[in-house]
Amino acid sequence: MLRIDCPWCGPRDETEFHYGGQAHVPFPADPHALDDRQWAEYVFYRDNPKGPFAERWMHATGCRRWFNAVRDTATYQVLATYRLNEPRPDVLSEGGNR
Structure with a gap:
């Protein structure tokens, strides 16, 4: 199971989060x-890279806060998490998790 490091609550199982x-x-x-x-492009069109990708996640069963994560789309590894502000x-030069 994937572990995601919530910036407020610490590492938790992926089942606690919503993409x-x-x-x-x-x-x-x-x-x-x-x-x-233009509206269709804003609402529906998103990047789909292979490799590190910045995503939004919400800790649904914990603090219920939104945060960002950089996840490698090829390996599914979460490389870093960070608050919205x-x-x-x-992560390419640091190579680490939060």
Whole structure:
């Protein structure tokens, strides 16, 4: 079973968490100016890389807080977790978990 390190509660089983999609997706500056194609791109289109990927997670059965995680999509290993107000860690040079 995968262990995820909640920034507030510490390491817990993956069954306690809910996946929230790609992290760091900015809300449109002027949403009323978007046409249907642009809205579709904002709502549905996300990156799908092989390797480290920043994601949002929520500790559903614990503190119920949202946080970000960098997970390797090829190995499923969680490389780092960090709070929403913190910058994305450089896991390629640090190579570690929070």
